[in-house]
Amino acid sequence: MELTDTPTEAAFRAEAREWLRASVPATPLPSGDTREGFARHVEWEKQLFAARWAAVSWPARYGGRDASLWEWLIFEEEYYAAGAPQRVTQNGIFLLAPTLFDFGTPAQQDLLLPRIAAAEDLWCQGWSEPEAGSDLAGITSRAVRDEAAGGWRLTGQKTWTTRGAFCTHLFGLFRTDPAAQRHRGLTYFLVPLDTPGVTVRGFGRLDGDEGFAEVFLNDVFVSDSAVLGGVNEGWRVAMATTGSERGLTLRSPGRFLSAADRLVELARSRRLSPRSRDRVVRSWINAQAYQLFTLRQVSELLAGRQPGARSSLNKLFWSELDIDLHATALDLLGPAAELDGPWSRGFLFALSGPIYAGTNEIQRNIVAERVLGLPRA
Amino acid sequence: MDFALTEDQVALRDTVRELLAAQCPPDVVRAAWPAGEPAALDGLWDALATMGVFGAAVPEEAGGLGLDETDLVPLLEEFGYAAVPLPVAETATVVAPLLAAAGDQRLPAVLSGATRVALAGADRLVPYGARADLVLVLTDTQARLVAPEPEPVLPTVDGSRALTRLSDATGELVTDDPELVSSARHxxxxxxxxxxxxxxxxxLDLTVEYVGQRRxxxxxxxxxQAVKHHLADALLxxxxxAPAVHAAGWALARRxxxxxxxxxxxxxxxxxxxQDVARAAIQCHGAIGYTVEYDLHLYAKRTWALAAGCDVDAHLDRLAGALDLKEEPA
Known part of the structure; x- marks a missing residue:
């Protein structure tokens, strides 16, 4: 057991820290969930890619560094500690790409992965529909075979699509066999948003940014190469992605450690009531505990034990932790907490954590049924 | 970076787990309660001594297994899991390593199990005091060994611990080396x-099993869902x-x-x-969890007894100090 960096890891950390120190914009960029901010963030992503920091754990031929999982965690830690911008390529790099690595054809991988890393294709997620949120298998958007044209025709509506109004591509589930049972008969499609028949309408989120979109598809033609992982295999393929999303790859401990450090920084600048002091200490403890939980999980993973449904534990913990860290900061700010600022904005964003990527109620069901083995309802 | 248990750690933990499953089932924990038959505990004590558990963190040249705190944590979890009603964790983690470090001549008798040492907690309360030959007392600056007068067993939430209160904590000095004393306290x-x-x-295991059967x-x-959510939170x-505890063991081992x-x-x-798991467990059991006939209370009461000695406030103070947080003057 060794909880410090090896010499190689330390060198990697030093290189990342130095590059970030020299490169991170001195003034924070406007929110990446606004049109103007998104464009600025894409520029930043291209800068990351040029220096091969966009997807460190990927193979070098796709723009990565073949970094170990440990090194990826180290990069994340340094990234957030440096106050670097949010990752608007997150859906492509951390959600779609793991699925492409597992299920994509070599042609799909070679075509798409470098464009994802380079922030040339900007992906959004097409899971939820107006009538299918937590009950994802209830989706009704459909794909109908067009034998003559050698492809599929997609029709339906996706919603709550984060940054959908600014992205170039959508990955999502569509029903290809209406006769099959709910979880069967779904297929995972990759759809360029400039395809005729696609309409995207952005709308405001709780935090005021135009970060959401609904995506209407009306007889949208895509070729067979738009299918990821086999026709009617979509549920299995999609679950691999949600596993990544819930667990490590979406939310490494780095961002919470950095938020906890900023919280402690804020707390040091004032005299605290005993109640506030304990709140700060507990928030800080929980951020450290999440990191240790993650280190244990990565060690297990490297020993060949996949987290599987246990990734729902990550999601439960980090989403509550994120709210707690921000709520504690707002508590310290007192009357100033109602003013716009990084903590109040962060708080509003954190409120989405227990909802997206499968609500925490669903995560608790998953933990109870698939980790503890309790009977299904 | 590597936070996995080694093969040796897993093997030792599994051996201890099997021994405790056989030698420390709920009946043995019950035997430690006032109405029980404490002689039933002797076999457990001897088996653990024979396995070398008491000397786990004692250097090999002093007759131990030469392990460190990182190796101890998985064993300590097993002692908790079985609610071992003897000062096994205290002996293996605190008493034996301290006697070894201080070069105390009583070490061999402690390792063999011939001398039972209990560890005094706050307020001179001594868990297992009524079953111990000696009591180790840790102050801020000293470690002392006391041959206790016979003291009455105190009524307590966890009757299996044979709790006493030392009337005289003078005893004899083991060490006043501040490093050794502070290590022992940690x-x-x-x-x-x-x-x-x-x-x-x-x-949690008891509860998962029960709610899967109870109709x-x-x-x-x-x-x-209401039950599932309680238990999912308990697992979380x-x-x-657990990793934070193991990391603390590693930090102690590496100083x-x-x-x-x-x-x-x-x-x-x-x-x-x-404590939260205890509440969820009792709640999810319903009325059966509120009885002494069912086993759950043995583990819940041990939890409360151990938690009572934790002094969370002091630890929050320590953390706040380390983070350089200033409280407003009262």
Whole structure:
């Protein structure tokens, strides 16, 4: 057991820290969930890619560094500690790409992965529909075979699509066999948003940014190469992605450690009531505990034990932790907490954590049924 | 970076787990209660001594296994899981390593199990005091060994601990080396935290089994979301606390500068997690969980007894100090 960096890891950390120190914009960029901010963030992503920091754990031929999982965690830690911008390529790099690595054809991988890393294709997620949120298998958007044209025709509506109004591509589930049972008969499609028949309408989120979109598809033609992982295999393929999303790859401990450090920084600048002091200490403890939980999980993973449904534990913990860290900061700010600022904005964003990527109620069901083995309802 | 248990650690833990499953089932924990038959505990004590558990963290040249705190944590979790009603965790984690470090001649008798040593906690309360030949007392600056006068067993939430209160804590000095004393105190805190993790796991296992069988409204109650959510949260609490406890063990073994705060984190997380799990476990059992005939109470009461000695406030103080947080003057 060794909880410090090896010499190689330390060198990697030093290189990342130095590059970030020299490169991170001195003034924070406007929110990446606004049109103007998104464009600025894409520029930043291209800068990351040029220096091969966009997807460190990927193979070098796709723009990565073949970094170990440990090194990826180290990069994340340094990234957030440096106050670097949010990752608007997150859906492509951390959600779609793991699925492409597992299920994509070599042609799909070679075509798409470098464009994802380079922030040339900007992906959004097409899971939820107006009538299918937590009950994802209830989706009704459909794909109908067009034998003559050698492809599929997609029709339906996706919603709550984060940054959908600014992205170039959508990955999502569509029903290809209406006769099959709910979880069967779904297929995972990759759809360029400039395809005729696609309409995207952005709308405001709780935090005021135009970060959401609904995506209407009306007889949208895509070729067979738009299918990821086999026709009617979509549920299995999609679950691999949600596993990544819930667990490590979406939310490494780095961002919470950095938020906890900023919280402690804020707390040091004032005299605290005993109640506030304990709140700060507990928030800080929980951020450290999440990191240790993650280190244990990565060690297990490297020993060949996949987290599987246990990734729902990550999601439960980090989403509550994120709210707690921000709520504690707002508590310290007192009357100033109602003013716009990084903590109040962060708080509003954190409120989405227990909802997206499968609500925490669903995560608790998953933990109870698939980790503890309790009977299904 | 590597936070996995080694093969040796897993093997030793599994051996201890099997021994405790055989030698420390709920009946043996019950035997330690006032109405029970304490002679039933002798076999358990001897078996653990024979296995070398008491000397686990004693150097090999002093007759031990030469392991460190990192190796001890998985064993301590097992002691908690089984609610061992003897000062086994205290001996292996605190007493034996301290006697070894101080070069105390009583070490061999402690390792062989011939001399039973209990560890005094706050307020001179001594868990297992009525079953001990000697009591180790840790003050801020000293470690002393006391041959206790016969003291009455105090009525307590966990009757299996044969709790006494030392009337005279003078005894004789073992060491006043501040390093040794502070290490011993940290180890005692580690031992409590790790046992609480194990207790949490035990209560959760009992509850998962029960709610899978108990039927109401024609279905197992474990199929209800309200029950599932309690238990998912309980698991999360344990799974978050456990790595922090293990990391604290590693920090002690490596004498990391952060070790005191690492241990404090472990205490806060483990004691609160185990108490929350106890509540969820009792609630999800319904009325059967509120009886002494069913086994759950043995583990819940041990949890409360250990948690009572944790002094979470002091640990929050220690952490706040390390983070340089200033409280407003009262």
């Amino acid at each position: 180890r005692a805190e580690l031992a409590t935290s790790a046992q609480l993790v194990g207790l949490g796991r035990r209560m 109401q409204f024609g279905v197992p109650i474990g199929s209800f 609490r344990i799974e978050i606390a 990391r500068p952060s070790r005191a705060t690492d241990v404090s984190m472990a205490v806060v997380l483990a004691s609160e997690a185990a």
